[in-house]
Amino acid sequence: MTRHAIIGCGRVAANHVDGFGRVDGWQVTTACDRTDDVHAFARAHGIPRATQDVGEVLADAAVTSVSVAVDHATHATIVEAALGAGKHVLVEKPFGLDPARARQLAGLAAAQGLTLSVVSQHRYDPVVLAVRDWLARGLLGEVVCVTASLQAHREPEYYTGSYWRGTLRGEGGSALVNQGYHCLDTVRWLVGDLTVRSASWRTVALGDVIETEDTISALLATTGGAPVTLSVTVASPTQWCTRIEVVGTAGSVAFDIDHPGRLLRWEGPPALDAEATAESRRSLDADPPGPAYYGVSHRRQIADFCDAVATGRSMLFTPTESLGTLETITALYAHAGGAR
Ligand SMILES: NC(=O)c1ccc[n+]([C@@H]2O[C@H](COP(=O)([O-])OP(=O)(O)OC[C@H]3O[C@@H](n4cnc5c(N)ncnc54)[C@H](O)[C@@H]3O)[C@@H](O)[C@H]2O)c1
Incomplete structure (x- = not known):
């Protein structure tokens, strides 16, 4: 079983739960949001673990990949931390707000052999x-x-x-x-x-x-x-x-x-x-x-x-x-x- 976490559990997060839930061999095991609404979100979607701490998600060696579905200004910071922790990353659009930073992140993923993808469904x-x-x-x-x-x-x-x-x-x-x-x-x-x-x-x-x-x-x-x-x-x-x-x-x-x-x-x-x-x-x-x-x-x-x-x-x-x-x-x- 490949374990996936969703960071940011607002409007679009249900589309990530739905998508990963349809892939054989994958499970969304962790929901993460800085607000305590994350607990209700996890319960509603049958996600076993809920946390308000991104650091906890990224430190979990059992988590292979993460969705980043937070506000635009926070995309780059969390993507960088996730890649640094060795996670594959699916980040919602846009690719942050600063093209120079986005270019660095693309380079970082390539250098580490990690899959990084920006949602363009x-x-x-x-x-x-x-x-x-x-x-x-x-x-x-x-x-x-x-x-x-x-x-x-x-x-x-x-x-x-x-x-x-x-x-x-x-x-x-x-x-x-x-x-x-x-x-x-x-x-x-x-x-x-x-x-x-x-x-x-x-x-x-x-x-x-x-x-x-x-x-x-x-x-x-x-x-x-x-x-x-x-x-x-x-x-x-x-x-x-x-x-x-x-x-x-x-x-x-x-x-x-x-x-x-x-x-x-x-x-x-x-x-x-x-x-x-x-x-x-x-x-x-x-x-x-x-x-x-x-x-x-x-x-x-x-x-x-x-x-x-x-x-x-x-x-x-x-x-x-x-x-x-x-x-x-x-x-x-x-x-x-x-x-x-
Ligand atoms: N592809 C699409 O069609 C589509 C549709 C909707 C939204 N989006 C994108 O998805 C992203 C999120 O949009 P939304 O409408 O779901 O926003 P939202 O405001 O509903 O949800 C964002 C969530 O991120 C959480 N968050 C912020 N910083 C955090 C942190 N450091 N740690 C943990 N949680 C944190 C917030 O508490 C909030 O619950 C945006 O980039 C948006 O453009 C894409």
Whole structure:
């Protein structure tokens, strides 16, 4: 039995319990949170041990790996300590708040032969993998342009009830680094590195409760020069709606990374048409444990993580690719004008 611990038992932690609970030979044996809510969390999820002390978890030689699901500002400190203690690490997005520190952590994991992975569950969504495959095989031709957007709704209580959300220090931004992360990360996964051309942010609806942006729009470019437009807001009345559209010289596709992720439209050569028709008829995933828009692909990334730990192989994507997303986010905030 391989023993896993979850550090940070808030909103997303149930998705980690669910994912590790589905992998043969693995068990979540320890829940850790600095608050005493950890005891109720462990009881609710049938986790044998609960502790408020990260040091205790990391000193436990029986624990092979840890999930780090705490506020953004604390990611790097706990990841570093966990790697230092010889644990394999699955850390929630983003890869900390400082690209230089994230680069060091990626180097530390590699030097120690430990698996380190930053959660990007939507990179595993079937619709995303299908579009990535079509791009790699040239079914869309050369990328002409990409548009990506998220409109979401956040009540003030989402921020006022949290010790870190909406604060520059704890979250490092807001709409982009938190909710918009997956849209940007998915686009990078499909078309590669991005350069920021311009960005603009504002705080329309939540200025009384957040220090950061509730809305940001930007123009970026792929290394091949294709323009990419990105718009993210948490000030919409719509609860959650993503759209990503890739236009190529031979074909175009539009899809979402909501739950369940869907191919929305396509146009292109017969080979694309045949595969897109099949993809659009794929049976859709069952319900996830957390909020629906988290999707179910934590399960897929966790299965990949466990297999990588067991076999020593690489995962679908490397920490360096997650670092790339953090670098793009950092550049977007710099272009948008630093702190609001
Ligand atoms: N991949 C996704 O779709 C997804 C969804 C939600 C959240 N997240 C990410 O997960 C992370 C956590 O988000 P959340 O919404 O669960 O936050 P949360 O505030 O609900 O939970 C964070 C928990 O970490 C605990 N914590 C903080 N410092 C700690 C420490 N030193 N030791 C032990 N526990 C500590 C807090 O007490 C809190 O219970 C964030 O990085 C967030 O961006 C990802």
